[in-house]
Amino acid sequence: MASCADILRSEFPDLDGEVFAYVTGILHGGGADFESVDDLVEAVGELLREVSQDTKDDSAIREICQRLFNTLQLDEAQAQRCSQVLLDTPIQLSQIADGCGDADVLPGLLLKRGQTSMVNAKKLEKAEARLKAKQDKRMERDSLKSSNPLVLEEASASQAASKKETRMESSGKNKSYDVRIENFDVSFGERVLLAGADLNLAFGRRYGLVGRNGLGKTTLLKMIASRSLHIPSHISILHVEQEVAGDDTPALQSVLECDTTRESLLREERDLTAKVNAGRGEGTEGARLSEIYAKLEEIEADKAPARGPALNSNPFATSSLLREFSGGWRMRLALARALFARPDLLLLDEPTNMLDVRAILWLETYLQTWQSTILVVSHDRNFLNVVATDIIHLHSQRLDMYRGDFENFMKIKEERLKNQQREYEAQQQYREHIQVFIDRFRYNANRASQVQSKLKLLEKLPELKPVDKESEVIMKFPDGFEKFSPPILQLDEIDFYYDPSHYIFHSLSVSADLESRICVVGENGAGKSTMLKILMGELAPVRGIRHAHRNLKIGYFSQHHVDQLDLNISAVELLARKFPGKTEEEYRHQLGSYGISGELAVRPVASLSGGQKSRVAFAQMTMSCPNFYILDEPTNHLDMETIEALAKALNKFRGGVILVSHNERFIHLVCRELWVCENATVTRIEGGFEQYRDILKEQFRKEGFL
Template sequence: MFPLWPVSFGEQDRMTSGWKIWDFLINSGMSGRDSENSGRDTQVLLDAPIQISKMADNYDSGVDVLPGLLLKRNQNSMVNSKKLEKAEARLKAKQNKKQERDSSKSGNPLVLEEASASQAASKKETRLETSGKNKSYDVRIENFDVSFGERVLLTGADLNLAYGRRYGLVGRNGLGKTTLLKMIASRSLRIPSHISILHVEQEVAGDDTPALQSVLECDTTRESLLKEEKELTTRVNSGRGEGTEGTRLSEIYAALEEIEADKAPARASVILAGLGFSAKMQQQTTKEFSGGWRMRLALARALFARPDLLLLDEPTNMLDVKAIIWLENYLQTWQSTILVVSHDRNFLNAVATDVIHLHSQRLDSYRGDFENFVKIKEERLKNQQREYEAQKQYREHIQVFIDRFRYNANRASQVQSKLKLLEKLPKLKPVDKESEVTFKFPDGFEKFSPPILQLDEVDFYYEPDHFIFRGLSVSADLDSRICVVGENGAGKSTMLKILMGELAPVHGIRHAHRNLKIGYFSQHHVDQLDLDISATELLAKKFPGKTEEEYRHQLGCYGVSGELAVRPVASLSGGQKSRVAFAQMTMPCPNFYILDEPTNHLDMETIESLAKALNAFRGGLILVSHDERFIRLVCQGLWVCGEGTVKRIEGGFDEYRDILQEQFRKEGFL
């Protein structure tokens, strides 16, 4: 029987907290049953009444009230200490989560986990580094671990980068590719101090420096020599010289000639032009450029600086098809070492001499381009599967003998021998296969009479003297699979917004069927997500009225399952955030999709799954993409945006690539 406790109930809204504590006291052992005398009822007399309303106040405020309620443990306590500790831990976790939410609501930034790296010390390498005798530009990082908060990303890994080779780092979203680059760039992992490293991660700060000069300033040696030369010349011309300036100027001129300082502006200009900067843009100040162009500027600075180790994280995300083709050609002549994270198969095939595969908390290296990596990896998996099956069959054969003659005295020695043999066999491990990624776009299909979506003789501008489009006429229906390509700034995203009705034509007509329901994936989709809440909370906020199981199911359709669904969106990788955006976009079941750079940040397996899902989707599609393989997998029509209009190319992507290559030859880039 339960003891009768005098209770003073507070306000109605505190009842829930009070009953949580009551429920805990019952479940944790204070049920009146003595653990040592099972079946005999025991009453517990408390020294004073318990005010549950006050307990609820303390519970909500985070004060630890439970230990004070319980009897001394050296008495005949009814409390199971292990259950008590677990309950206290659960309460503490809830309180911490509540505090995090309160702090985010009050405007305080969410505190995220931080990455860390550890590495076993090598006395030989330490001696070489200390003595200054290590002149090699090869990078050898052995037996290191990388973690992100409590999650282990790499353990006991080895990374060997031979100087002059170009490495593609591949692997699933969220496994730690970007984190590994950051650990290398920050030298959290030991790299010889004489090896210069450049990581293209952040956009260039906007100021009054012209774009071309911003690139030239990366060569600090050249800049310091030119500055000193200017100061010495001024001193000599003003008559304030000390007589030694002439000798020093001769040394400076020799040094400038050796590094070919006079050719630097031309080289910087070629790099900028290849990345899409016109002659006029090269003279514009950096503050005049958008974030995407400043990222291109950061890439141009890195290419111009020519570090010993260049780290690139998804460099094609910020580029159009024309700039990607130029970058492929430029990097093929790169003299030092490159480590690039990319999910663009064509780019890796053109650039990489080696592939490093991050999976199962380790790094595996393969010689050759990406296609060769895929071929060798599949062969390895087949061999591992055959070996696993052979070992399993051998074990089963031995076990059958043991089971058959276990109780046969005449075979006792043989059975013992077989048992010892079984114990000595290596531990049987199944083949480590990566889980398949599946996307599914729900069909919102019903037959409409065309036209479904159409622009007729549309003119558009942001400023009256600068037209983006003149006389634009395009149309799409529920069978359309159209890809829009063109240089950055040509108006691709603007056209998509006109098609969706977000921007109104200055002249001309936009026609959309009354039953058309468009799903839009923005190039800057992360800006549309609330990063301080979880993915399930995000969907609940956007589409209220459903159960948590429904939100979790929707996220699970795009690979955001388990603890990923309840973690703050800010802590997810770029690819995982993209999946959350897809889950949000498809929740209302659109019948037409407009996708602006949907493959950015997605790993290759997810891109393949996205292509399959779009091909299976019964509805219309217009997308902007720079991923050549993805375009070939999905699209049947190609629109080229530029010069104030949109042209349809009948020959598809092959014809478009040939046009770009011819432009490069005419401009002297190839």
């Protein structure tokens, strides 16, 4: 492969010595600082474009920079040899120039007699300043990492540039709203999440992105949203993450601000009006104001407050501040902002987390009418079956596309795996058959030509690999305890409120025993989490009695479980601090029971994915062997395989379970009782989740949502 110096000589035969020395010096001295070809283009691209005297356009310069970048990515030994050439070349040239006195001996590399340098000194200084700033930033980051070993790794993405798409983008001819990202890589620190992957999103389709926890689904969404992966500039993107941070912004205002076109027009209208009223106008304000009013009328700006997605009987239209909303209402608000902005590409990361069943039903219905493209990460099978038109499966550092909903994806995937395994086994048998013939007649002169023919046949056979089956997720809740007679846990005629003017519960009476498998549902803010805390004894009722058996030991999983974890230490250290006196092997075994094994157990908890953090919380919760579990939204962030494993573990557990969940499949797998939290009390529904869902659908029909 040509060296960087060879590439420069070939592409720029008239490159003068000063520029050559500068560029090769940059490539040698700053090679480690170029994390992508964009960094290299930024450092030397403008300079090369200038000295080419308009013989090369931007795409040609970028292609040359790509070749230079690829050369710098050679293995260490080759890179060292290349670096030595780059280091020596300008020094030798300058020595020759000083000694010879006649620059004609090196035509095309040094300045010829009477020729002045083509280098723009100011641009050279700017290029050097940019490079120095990048080097200083890298040194600062490396220094921070060395002083604090818990600094989190960063995600990064790279992809091969397409000349055709680059030309279309620069010419403004690309009007398509399809998204094509080809041959790209995504990494998180030193871990490769995707390698040589392709992602094609057709405009108007709804894609469900599925895969195990920790494989990079959320990271991929972030790389797309930040445009670290190339998305045509005319395509607008909006990324809905887990929830909106609480601050003092009024809820309705935060939704309206998502319409950037409307906001910018209103801002300009206010500025121009202020100028006119203050007598500081230049005479052109009137015409511009007329244009702005026409555009505001065209986009129906005055109807925007009423157009904001309701997400079903919400309080967004009030003056409530973001910090006053619960987690479920903040997720609704995040979705309302996205749906109001109407982006060309909508990225949703676990949108059903913390939403109640009513809101999920509304969201499913709304997204089915969505006109542009959706890419959604979800582990809710029912949600994907209703919403998704296509499924993208992330596994083995690649993306596989499937047409249809999630159930269709499961069928096709299983069939593909069976066919792949059959094809692999058939080829193995064929290889063995040929090998037996070769081994038998290898030294038979009369069969030499046949043996050679068989050997060539073996070489030509494509190398098939066995099916790469994902390991089964196993979870187990320890239950080594004696059963005891009821009552186990009971609330009798409970009243509770935070504010005397508003009762959360009035005359509430419920009970549970060691055979209970109870699911609590209800709208966000109805008091589900409050009731769980009363059951645990964390909140004292205003009136009434809580009774708990003296041997009852409750394990609690909070929907905000991450807040209970120290993110700056490893999972092993976390357990050691919480439950001192055991060996590291015991802590690792406990974590391994929930899928946190190997290096995951010793990495900072902050660097784990959402699902992996949940598994750490389960390991911590079960360490003391409780005999009753109270779980608040336990499936949030968990992948589908882990949800199935959690359901199996709860069914085998010989103790009581009360949980809050809105994951329909999980409820069907685990729960035998359904409690509906509403109107300051709890009602038991005999028909279970199906009856509750039918009740909500009937309400929707009456309200005109379905």
